[in-house]
Amino acid sequence: MKKKKVFIKGAISPEFISESIAKHQSKHSIGAHNIFLGQVRADEISDRTVEAIEYSCYEELADKKLFEIRESTFEKFDLTCMHIYHSLGLVKAGEICFFVFVSSKRRKEVYEATEYVVNRVKEDVPIFGKEIFKDQSHQWKVNS
C-alpha cells in the first residue's frame, strides 16, 4: 500500500494550491482540472460564532481508507491524476481545510469524480472536528 501525503498541519494555503496546479503543467495530456476546496465557515450556532475548527484523525485507518478511495476512483473514472489533502490541527474561519484535485484528458468526467472523492472522504475517513467558538467554548462538528 503506497502511502500518499494527505494530511497537512494547519490550513491549506492558496500558495500550496497554486504549486499543485503548477506541477501539473508539465503533463501535456491533461485538458481539464477540477478542484474542490472546503473552507471553514463562521457559522452561528445558538448565538456563538465559529472561529476555528480543530481537526484530528485516526491516521492508520484514515490512510487505509484514503488508499481504497484512490483505487476505486481510478477504477470508476478515466483520470490522469487525483490528489486529496486535508488539514489536521487548527484551521480558522475563512481558511481552507480540504482540497481535492482531479485531472483528466477531457472535462466530461471531472465534476462527478470530484464529487465522488469529496463524498467518500467525508463518509469513510475517520476525521473529527472540534468547532471552537469566539468565547472559547466548543462543540463537536457533525456532518450533515
Next chain:
Amino acid sequence: MKKKKVFIKGAISPEFISESIAKHQSKHSIGAHNIFLGQVRADEISDRTVEAIEYSCYEELADKKLFEIRESTFEKFDLTCMHIYHSLGLVKAGEICFFVFVSSKRRKEVYEATEYVVNRVKEDVPIFGKEIFKDQSHQWKVNS
C-alpha cells in the same frame, strides 16, 4: 449591464488562481469552492503536435453572453460568488486558458454549477482558437 473582467492576455497563471482563492478567505459564509481549469493539451493530429492555441473573440457579443450566463447561473444555483476567466492570445501546451470559480455556503450545488458555467461558456461565448503545431502550421480548433 455591469461588465466583469473575464478576458486575460495570455495564459492564466497558477498565481492568479491562488490570488483569486485568497480573496475569498474574508467571506466567512463560504463553505465550498469548486474550480474548473482548462489546460491546453499537446494533442497529436495527423503526426503534428499542438504547441499552443491562439485565442481570439468577438468581445462585444462575448460580454453580452457572459452577462447572461452570470444572470442565469445565479438564478439556477444558490451561490455566493462566481467568476469566469478566459485567455486571449497565445497559450502554450500545459498552460491554463480557462478558469471557472464557483463558491457557495454548502458543497451540494457547486459541482453542477461549475459544469453548467463551463458548458454555457463553450456553447455560447464567441471565442475562437487557432491550434498552432510545432512545425508552425495550424488548424482551427473545433469543440467536440
Next chain:
Amino acid sequence: MNDMITIKYFGEIAEAINCKEEQIAAKSDNLSELIEELNEKYNLKRFPMIIALNQNRIELNDDITIKNNDELAILPPFAGG
C-alpha cells in the same frame, strides 16, 4: 438603400477571406440579400457559420431588415475552453 453596414469576420473565416472588418453600402435593406452578396464575394458557403446582427445572434432564414450603421458579424463555430 445604400445603408452603410459594418461587417466583422472572425477566426477561420477572417483568415480565409483575409478580412477582419469592412464597411459596405448594402444594395438592399434585407439581411438575407446582404448575406447572399457576401456569399458571392467570398464563397462563404464553404464555412459553417453563425450570424450576429448588432450583437444578437440571429437565424439566417429570419426576415430581417438592416439599417444604416448596423454591425453584422460572421462567426465560425465557437471553440472556447
Next chain:
Amino acid sequence: MNDMITIKYFGEIAEAINCKEEQIAAKSDNLSELIEELNEKYNLKRFPMIIALNQNRIELNDDITIKNNDELAILPPFAGG
C-alpha cells in the same frame, strides 16, 4: 485470557472520558464482551460510535474474537471536509 488490547478513543468520546489510549487485559476473548466492559466503565452508550479492530471497521453484532496485541478503536461519527 488476559490478552493485552490497545484501545484508542477519538474526538468527542476521547474528550468525554478523558482518555485517548489505554491498554487493558481483556477478561474475555469476545469483542462484544470487551465493549460491554468499556461501556460499564465509561458509559459509552451515550455516544453514537463506530468500532474498528486492527484498522478494520466492524459491526458490533459480529461475533468477533480478539487476541493479544489487537488494536481497538472507538470512534465518533466522521466529520471531515
